[in-house]
Amino acid sequence: MPFIRMLRRVGQSPACVCWTSVLPVRFLGVSPRQIPADANFHSASFSDTDHPRVLITGGLGQLGVGLANLLRKRFGKDSVILSDIKKPPDRVFHSGPFIYSDILDYKNLREIVVNNRITWLFHYSALLSAVGEANVSLARAVNITGLHNILDVAAEHNLRLFVPSTIGAFGPTSPRNPTPDLCIQRPRTIYGVSKVHAELMGEYYHYRYGLDFRCLRYPGIISADSQPGGGTTDYAVQIFHDAIKHGKFECNLEAHTRLPMMYIDDCLRATLEVMEAPTESLSMRTYNVSAMSFTPEELAQEVLKHVPEFQITYNVDAIRQAIADSWPMNFDDSNARKDWGWKHGFDLPELVTTMLNFHGSETRVSQAN
Numbered sequence: 407m408p409f410i411r412m413l414r415r416v417g418q419s420p421a422c423v424c425w426t427s428v429l430p431v432r433f434l435g436v437s438p439r440q441i442p443a444d445a446n447f448h449s450a451s452f453s454d455t456d457h458p459r460v461l462i463t464g465g466l467g468q469l470g471v472g473l474a475n476l477l478r479k480r481f482g483k484d485s486v487i488l489s490d491i492k493k494p495p496d497r498v499f500h501s502g503p504f505i506y507s508d509i510l511d512y513k514n515l516r517e518i519v520v521n522n523r524i525t526w527l528f529h530y531s532a533l534l535s536a537v538g539e540a541n542v543s544l545a546r547a548v549n550i551t552g553l554h555n556i557l558d559v560a561a562e563h564n565l566r567l568f569v570p571s572t573i574g575a576f577g578p579t580s581p582r583n584p585t586p587d588l589c590i591q592r593p594r595t596i597y598g599v600s601k602v603h604a605e606l607m608g609e610y611y612h613y614r615y616g617l618d619f620r621c622l623r624y625p626g627i628i629s630a631d632s633q634p635g636g637g638t639t640d641y642a643v644q645i646f647h648d649a650i651k652h653g654k655f656e657c658n659l660e661a662h663t664r665l666p667m668m669y670i671d672d673c674l675r676a677t678l679e680v681m682e683a684p685t686e687s688l689s690m691r692t693y694n695v696s697a698m699s700f701t702p703e704e705l706a707q708e709v710l711k712h713v714p715e716f717q718i719t720y721n722v723d724a725i726r727q728a729i730a731d732s733w734p735m736n737f738d739d740s741n742a743r744k745d746w747g748w749k750h751g752f753d754l755p756e757l758v759t760t761m762l763n764f765h766g767s768e769t770r771v772s773q774a775n
């Protein structure tokens with residue numbers, strides 16, 4: 407039984423008494439995924455004084471380019487590689503390193519990690535809630551099989567790994583107002599099921615193999631200069647664009663649907679903060695993070711303060727509504743605030759002002775040209 411290895415105990419913190427196998431993942435025979443006794447050898451030249459060398463997967467979606475910008479400011483342009491299976495727009499291609507990476511191709515992932523001596527991996531590739539329901543088999547492949555590749559490559563090369571989870575990892579039987587970190591999680595979407603799977607697998611690899619896995623459950627994220635990828639919370643991005651451009655908006659969720667939301671700057675800052683948090687401050691490996699919570703009606707009222715002619719109408723999408731009705735209304739993120747000092751910066755009024763200013767100035771620029 408050559409692949410049954412001795413277990414090595416690596417106590418990292420009171421919360422993490424890890425049993426590290428020297429050979430964690432898919433390793434029969436001479437599998438390239440074997441992890442040598444000294445798993446650190448792949449990153450031997452990395453020390454705490456160096457900047458991390460970062461790979462972002464699925465980086466051309468709503469969140470990845472903003473994350474790359476933030477990390478490049480902190481660690482230097484060439485220390486952060488953005489990757490995706492799509493062709494990058496010119497401005498992204500010229501802003502720093504970009505590489506093709508399909509997370510379903512393990513060999514390609516491993517080559518990128520080895521050739522670039524990656525030490526931190528942010529795994530953003532996913533199919534979100536609404537597009538996931540429209541293509542369950544692809545969502546299963548990308549969100550579950552792809553995650554397995556990511557966990558293996560991270561464990562094999564001793565990476566610090568960030569995987570975002572979501573409010574969608576909860577379901578109708580979870581407490582919804584507020585939703586704590588630890589409670590029943592029985593989501594009814596393939597997206598939610600895959601994210602619970604990611605949370606549990608990441609934590610398993612952490613406790614079993616010592617993988618430095620870190621995970622935040624994001625609320626719906628609102629961004630001005632990037633488009634959402636097909637989720638249930640997308641209305642809260644589109645409304646600003648339509649308010650400025652047309653003075654009206656047709657909402658696909660009911661007026662009273664309350665969901666937790668966050669401005670993108672807070673989301674990306676939380677992500678960097680949890681990645682930089684000292685190991686001993688993390689009493690858990692998966693945290694809720696929260697900023698605000700509102701309904702379409704409340705958001706529209708706030709928009710009206712700036713755009714007096716604004717009108718909202720409702721044409722409800724039954725699939726998205728059913729998803730939203732099963733998700734948290736308010737998120738309890740007290741553990742993140744207590745353990746690593748999480749504090750949001752944007753509440754609803756600041757969010758609305760920021761979003762409308764962005765779209766207003768964009769419109770003025772395009773009218774002037």
Ligand SMILES: NC(=O)c1ccc[n+]([C@@H]2O[C@H](COP(=O)([O-])OP(=O)(O)OC[C@H]3O[C@@H](n4cnc5c(N)ncnc54)[C@H](O)[C@@H]3O)[C@@H](O)[C@H]2O)c1
Nearest residue numbers: 464466467468469508509530531532570572624626627635
């Ligand atoms: N945006 C939100 O509101 C939100 C909220 C909670 C959690 N999250 C999580 O944050 C992460 C990023 O979200 P986002 O909004 O940027 O997502 P997005 O849908 O906008 O982008 C996902 C990216 O993954 C890429 N991708 C798809 N298949 C791939 C494959 N086989 N290999 C490599 N890349 C592939 C897509 O091309 C796309 O660019 C996701 O994991 C998502 O679940 C997002």
Ligand SMILES: C[C@@H](O)[C@H](N)C(=O)O
Nearest residue numbers: 534535572637638639
């Ligand atoms: C909430 C989040 O995971 C994503 N924006 C979605 O709606 O699917």
